[in-house]
Amino acid sequence: MIRLGLSLLALLLALAVFGPWLTGVSASAQDLERVLMPPGLGEWLGTDNLGRSVVTRLAYAIRLSTGLALLSVLSAAVPGTALGLLAAWRGGWVERLLVMLADAVLALPGLLLVLILLAFAPGAIWPFYVGLALVLWVEYFRVVRAQARTLLASPQVEAAALMGFGWPYILRCHLLPELLPILLTLMTLGVATAVVALSTAGYIGVGLRPPTAELGLMISEAFPYVFEAPWLIIAPVATLLLLIAGLACIAEALRRAR
Amino acid sequence: MAALAIHDLSVRWQGESLVDALSLTLEPGRALTILGESGSGKSLIAQAIMGILPAQLQAGGDIRVGGHSSRIQDGAARRALWGSKLALLPQEPWSALDPTMRVGWQLAETYHQVGQVPRGQAGGRARETLQALGLPHSHDAWPHTLSGGMGQRVVFALSTAGGAPLMLADEPTKGLDLPLRDDMVMRLQAVLHKGGSVLTITHDVSVAQALGGDVIVLLDGKVVERGRAEKVLQEPSADYTRQLLAAMPEHWPARKPPACAGAPLLRLRGVAKQYGGNQLFAGADLDIGAAERLSLWGPSGSGKSTFGDIALGIRRPDAGSVRRREDIGPFGLQKLYQNPLMSFAPRRTLRQSMQDLIRRHALPAAELQEFMQRLRLGQGLLERLPHEVSGGELQRLALARVLLLKPALIFADEPTSRLDLISQRNTLELLIDTAESSGAALLLVTHDPHIARALGGRQLRFPWRETQAAEEGVRGPIDRG
Numbered sequence: 078m079i080r081l082g083l084s085l086l087a088l089l090l091a092l093a094v095f096g097p098w099l100t101g102v103s104a105s106a107q108d109l110e111r112v113l114m115p116p117g118l119g120e121w122l123g124t125d126n127l128g129r130s131v132v133t134r135l136a137y138a139i140r141l142s143t144g145l146a147l148l149s150v151l152s153a154a155v156p157g158t159a160l161g162l163l164a165a166w167r168g169g170w171v172e173r174l175l176v177m178l179a180d181a182v183l184a185l186p187g188l189l190l191v192l193i194l195l196a197f198a199p200g201a202i203w204p205f206y207v208g209l210a211l212v213l214w215v216e217y218f219r220v221v222r223a224q225a226r227t228l229l230a231s232p233q234v235e236a237a238a239l240m241g242f243g244w245p246y247i248l249r250c251h252l253l254p255e256l257l258p259i260l261l262t263l264m265t266l267g268v269a270t271a272v273v274a275l276s277t278a279g280y281i282g283v284g285l286r287p288p289t290a291e292l293g294l295m296i297s298e299a300f301p302y303v304f305e306a307p308w309l310i311i312a313p314v315a316t317l318l319l320l321i322a323g324l325a326c327i328a329e330a331l332r333r334a335r
Numbered sequence: 336m337a338a339l340a341i342h343d344l345s346v347r348w349q350g351e352s353l354v355d356a357l358s359l360t361l362e363p364g365r366a367l368t369i370l371g372e373s374g375s376g377k378s379l380i381a382q383a384i385m386g387i388l389p390a391q392l393q394a395g396g397d398i399r400v401g402g403h404s405s406r407i408q409d410g411a412a413r414r415a416l417w418g419s420k421l422a423l424l425p426q427e428p429w430s431a432l433d434p435t436m437r438v439g440w441q442l443a444e445t446y447h448q449v450g451q452v453p454r455g456q457a458g459g460r461a462r463e464t465l466q467a468l469g470l471p472h473s474h475d476a477w478p479h480t481l482s483g484g485m486g487q488r489v490v491f492a493l494s495t496a497g498g499a500p501l502m503l504a505d506e507p508t509k510g511l512d513l514p515l516r517d518d519m520v521m522r523l524q525a526v527l528h529k530g531g532s533v534l535t536i537t538h539d540v541s542v543a544q545a546l547g548g549d550v551i552v553l554l555d556g557k558v559v560e561r562g563r564a565e566k567v568l569q570e571p572s573a574d575y576t577r578q579l580l581a582a583m584p585e586h587w588p589a590r591k592p593p594a595c596a597g598a599p600l601l602r603l604r605g606v607a608k609q610y611g612g613n614q615l616f617a618g619a620d621l622d623i624g625a626a627e628r629l630s631l632w633g634p635s636g637s638g639k640s641t642f643g644d645i646a647l648g649i650r651r652p653d654a655g656s657v658r659r660r661e662d663i664g665p666f667g668l669q670k671l672y673q674n675p676l677m678s679f680a681p682r683r684t685l686r687q688s689m690q691d692l693i694r695r696h697a698l699p700a701a702e703l704q705e706f707m708q709r710l711r712l713g714q715g716l717l718e719r720l721p722h723e724v725s726g727g728e729l730q731r732l733a734l735a736r737v738l739l740l741k742p743a744l745i746f747a748d749e750p751t752s753r754l755d756l757i758s759q760r761n762t763l764e765l766l767i768d769t770a771e772s773s774g775a776a777l778l779l780v781t782h783d784p785h786i787a788r789a790l791g792g793r794q795l796r797f798p799w800r801e802t803q804a805a806e807e808g809v810r811g812p813i814d815r816g
Binding site for chain 2 (some may be wrong): 231232233235236237239240241242246250251254255
């Protein structure tokens with residue numbers, strides 16, 4: 078399962094990295110004499126209504142989605158984990174305050190926060206990044222806090238403290254090795270969530286603006302040509318599907334290995 | 336006709352023999368006990384009889400339960416007999432109750448479904464049974480409100496509700512403290528008195544003694560000795576049986592109390608602790624002398640471990656004080672845990688864990704080797720992860736780890752309760768010897784009064800009573816030796 082997931086991701090990332098270099102055109106280069114060309118030898122996945130290369134646009138869209146998703150997941154995982162550890166370690170009012178904050182964030186639907194921020198800066202990319210990070214940290218916080226509380230009360234930590242080990246050692250040798258597999262699973266699923274959120278916004282027209290190459294936007298732009306040029310819709314949908322499937326496979330394999 | 340007959344039972348895994356050609360017969364109204372330590376294959380025998388052997392094992396042989404014959408590998412044939420011909424007694428019985436059903440209803444349901452009692456009469460039967468068990472008020476109780484002993488009695492009633500003449504008890508006393516164990520044995524004896532037959536599979540020699548009948552001693556899947564219980568347990572002919580009997584705590588020679596002098600290591604004054612609304616102890620005064628041996632014994636949940644944790648400073652008392660002698664360093668009080676596996680970092684090799692400790696305190700590295708030799712531990716063990724080492728070895732490694740710190744006192748919290756008899760005896764003897772030779776005091780928690788006696792020091796009984804101090808000479812400074 079891990080092999081399937083990794084090969085899917087490797088395939089898509091190879092397309093993202095080398096695609097534009099192979100086709101040799103930019104994502105926004107129009108060629109009005111070659112519109113709605115079907116997939117073939119010259120254009121592997123055909124061209125769209127403005128004669129732009131679909132392969133090239135997909136490559137840029139994957140770069141955008143995965144880059145943004147990775148960034149927002151990292152910015153959620155690091156503070157989420159740190160706060161979860163802090164809450165479990167300190168307890169008392171620190172923990173109560175953080176749990177209250179997390180519950181408050183949890184009450185908001187994730188996409189709503191992104192949409193509110195987008196209202197301030199239509200078409201910009203930062204609302205996605207900030208919005209996703211602000212929503213996703215709660216998951217890390219909750220999971221890490223629950224696990225760390227059990228671990229901190231366990232004999233292994235009690236014994237380590239009794240033998241004179243300080244908190245950096247306990248963190249490094251007792252807590253993190255136990256938490257890491259769980260965190261990796263969460264992060265993989267988090268990347269998938271972020272990718273879907275970005276393309277959902279693009280698809281319903283509140284996300285990035287044309288002519289940016291973005292998966293959701295590409296799907297909605299292809300609607301008028303669904304009968305003449307079905308490949309225009311199939312290509313971004315399939316890419317999105319494979320990307321999420323690959324991530325889900327990896328997350329599942331990590332979960333089972335735990 | 337025999338209640339149970341097994342002919343040539345064998346279990347193999349990847350060509351390796353786990354149970355080797357076992358045959359036995361059990362007559363109605365008699366008891367048969369299969370006695371063995373962990374790894375002897377006794378649980379596989381229980382699973383084979385019940386018909387729940389894991390599919391990847393190859394099994395062979397014939398079995399007859401009541402009048403029903405089947406091949407060993409045909410598990411479904413025996414599963415059909417559950418309840419009506421073959422009663423199964425689950426381990427840790429109280430946890431086998433359905434937590435979402437009231438006690439009386441569970442019993443009535445079982446009488447109806449398994450015992451074929453008409454639905455209209457099942458409720459009455461359940462009430463009668465509870466009355467007979469001395470639990471008339473528990474009919475509408477939820478399982479979690481029952482004590483361990485009450486739950487045990489209810490589960491016993493449940494597993495016999497189908498009227499099966501043969502009862503199979505797999506490790507019926509595992510994890511039970513003394514009063515619960517005695518109650519369990521009494522229940523099994525009652526089955527025998529009523530003419531039922533009981534097959535018990537256990538590591539606990541005292542259960543075999545109490546039930547009588549026949550005994551089969553098992554080692555590595557092979558029968559070492561078999562015969563009448565009185566004969567096998569009084570005059571064993573096999574070496575292994577002799578070792579097993581000698582390892583029972585009631586047969587250990589009591590040690591001489593160690594000589595101790597000088598100022599006490601720890602002074603506890605007026606210590607009190609509550610847990611879950613339960614006053615575990617209050618006003619407890621105790622002095623622990625240098626190199627002293629002290630046992631805390633009593634049933635589970637009576638506050639023994641909590642008392643030790645308070646003495647060590649891991650937990651705070653609700654009231655009272657714990658004073659250490661001035662020369663005891665911050666790491667001078669150390670602890671051994673009931674489950675050593677939980678006390679090591681699970682993803683670090685034992686060598687890494689040991690080296691971390693040596694580096695932390697700048698200890699001479701050669702000492703570890705010395706301690707490991709003294710505790711009869713091979714150096715190769717250090718390359719493994721904690722879960723790749725047997726329980727007895729890991730507890731000795733934990734002891735070696737603790738000894739590196741030259742503790743003034745070792746608090747051992749039921750350090751051998753999860754070990755087999757023979758390895759329990761070896762481990763405890765090594766613990767006592769090394770504590771003595773390194774001049775450390777030993778505070779041992781146990782639920783077994785025989786171990787407390789064999790330790791040969793003062794005994795503190797739990798639940799803590801104000802009066803015991805005066806009775807047993809616990810209160811006051813230590814002026815012996």
